[in-house]
Amino acid sequence: MxxxxxxxxxxxxxxxxxxxxxxxxxxxxxxxxxxxxxxxxxxxxxxxxxxxxxxxxxxxxxxxxxxxxxxxxxxxxxxxxxxxxxxxxxxxxxxxxxxxxxxxxxxxxxxxxxxxxxxxxxxxxxxxxxxxxxxxxxxxxxxxxxxxxxxxxxxxxxxxxxxxxxxxxxxxxxxxxxxxQADLQARYGVATGAAYADMAMLRGDTSDGLPGVKGIGDKTAAHLITTYGSLAGLRQAVADGDPAIKGARRTNLEAAADYLDVAPLVVHxxxxxxxxxxxxxxxxxxxxxxxxxxxxxxxxxxxxxxxxxxxxxxxxx
Missing domain, CATH: 3.40.50.1010 (5'-nuclease)
Known part of the structure; x- marks a missing residue:
């Protein structure tokens, strides 16, 4: 031993x-x-x-x-x-x-x-x-x-x-x-710290001057990150024409593409x-x-x- x-x-x-x-x-x-x-x-x-x-x-x-x-x-x-x-x-x-x-x-x-x-x-x-x-x-x-x-x-x-x-x-x-992590899940509906960061980019943060994506708040952001696994997964689904992402939500996500390109540099x-x-x-x-x-x-x-x-x-x- x-x-x-x-x-x-x-x-x-x-x-x-x-x-x-x-x-x-x-x-x-x-x-x-x-x-x-x-x-x-x-x-x-x-x-x-x-x-x-x-x-x-x-x-x-x-x-x-x-x-x-x-x-x-x-x-x-x-x-x-x-x-x-x-x-x-x-x-x-x-x-x-x-x-x-x-x-x-x-x-x-x-x-x-x-x-x-x-x-x-x-x-x-x-x-x-x-x-x-x-x-x-x-x-x-x-x-x-x-x-x-x-x-x-x-x-x-x-x-x-x-x-x-x-x-x-x-x-x-x-x-x-x-x-x-259980507290993040209970409070924000995201399972990990990394998912919280992805949610924060979508939601934006007025206290830091981050615009976020129009029409997407905490709950919607958490749902999208959970559904697609990550912000990268969500953006890939938008690019691939996922039919579940439609109407104003698709329009707003597409319009925010430039912001979402650089948001990780600021949030992470x-x-x-x-x-x-x-x-x-x-x-x-x-x-x-x-x-x-x-x-x-x-x-x-x-x-x-x-x-x-x-x-x-x-x-x-």
């Missing part, structure tokens, strides 16, 4: 960081200010959310995934309306966000890095692409939980690969739903974003205690920093 045992599963927790700090900013009513007048609600909320998630999911590996580019050129070239409604008027790359939140984002990053939590982004890519890439890299090593309030990432749900989405949009972080998260090869393990000691102490003193962060230290089982220096 072999004496070798399998390596313990590595539990990877991936944070859609911007999704969380936006939620913290709008959800944390504590608007106390630092002595210099900087608001701190998003910083405090982000640290508290991270504490809650670490306590709930006990990850062995943890990454705060970052938007190095929130509106990448390759997506805008494919569909120029992509996120265009979120631009600051007169700009091509600046996202509208409250000034009180923007002032806190660098503090959030410095705090996470001071703890030793990897903060990873990739130039020319969104945090979603970082999440997709790390999910693929981790396959076979253990479960992956993706924390987000963004439905776009439902495409990564994969029971076989043990990838779940911890969806914060309804219950917040503390009571966030953990979505598996990248699986190969360039990322530095750094350890992703949960920190066992503070990476930069001096900087963390400076942040605590400058922004009165003693309570949330203490909670995260306890969640990570870190000892103060």
């Amino acid at each position: 072999s004496t070798h045992s399998a390596a313990p599963a590595a539990r990877l927790l991936l944070l859609d960081t911007a999704s969380l700090y936006f939620r913290a900013y709008f959800g944390v009513k504590d608007l106390r200010q630092a002595p210099d007048g900087t608001p701190t609600n998003a910083v405090r909320g982000m640290l508290d959310m991270t504490s809650t998630l670490v306590t709930r999911f006990s990850p062995t590996h943890l990454v705060a995934c970052w938007d190095n580019d929130w509106r990448p050129d390759f997506r805008v070239r494919a569909i120029p309306t992509y996120k265009a409604h979120r631009l600051v008027p007169g700009t091509q790359d600046k996202e509208e966000a409250p000034a009180e939140l923007e002032a806190q984002v660098p503090i959030i990053r410095r705090a996470l890095e001071s703890f030793g939590i990897p903060v990873l982004g990739s130039d020319g890519y969104e945090a979603d692409d970082v999440i997709g890439t790390l999910t693929v890299r981790h396959r076979g090593r253990g479960p992956v939980a993706v924390v987000t309030g963004d439905r776009d990432l439902f495409q990564l749900v994969d029971d076989e690969a043990d990838v779940t989405v911890v969806y914060t949009a309804r219950g917040g972080v503390r009571d966030a739903e953990v979505l598996r 998260v990248a699986h190969d974003a360039p990322l530095p090869d750094v350890p992703l393990t949960v920190p066992r000691e503070l990476a930069d205690p001096a900087t963390l102490q400076q942040l605590v003193e400058a922004y009165d962060l003693g309570s949330p920093v203490g909670r995260l230290m306890r969640a990570l089982k870190l000892r103060p220096e």
Whole structure:
């Protein structure tokens, strides 16, 4: 009998960081200010959310995934309306966000890095692409939980690969739903994460500036993807003259051909974003205690920093 045992599963927790700090900013009513007048609600909320998630999911590996580019050129070239409604008027790359939140984002990053939590982004890519890439890299090593309030990432749900989405949009972080394929089936009528992405392309998404196909909503999109197996299968059936696709539906699908040609470039998260090869393990000691102490003193962060230290089982220096 072999004496070798399998390596313990590595539990990877991936944070859609911007999704969380936006939620913290709008959800944390504590608007106390630092002595210099900087608001701190998003910083405090982000640290508290991270504490809650670490306590709930006990990850062995943890990454705060970052938007190095929130509106990448390759997506805008494919569909120029992509996120265009979120631009600051007169700009091509600046996202509208409250000034009180923007002032806190660098503090959030410095705090996470001071703890030793990897903060990873990739130039020319969104945090979603970082999440997709790390999910693929981790396959076979253990479960992956993706924390987000963004439905776009439902495409990564994969029971076989043990990838779940911890969806914060309804219950917040503390009571966030953990979505598996059965949940996609029950809620949207699609059996897999990949089918969800195909459905999303047909349906469109006004929050991202994706037009979709005229006359096709959630239910019709799910029915078509289920019937034809995939968006590619549906488009092949249209091209082949399937008699079941007729009238206005055929007309609208044919009219949307150019959009459907490029929609996958926008909707599918990248699986190969360039990322530095750094350890992703949960920190066992503070990476930069001096900087963390400076942040605590400058922004009165003693309570949330203490909670995260306890969640990570870190000892103060």
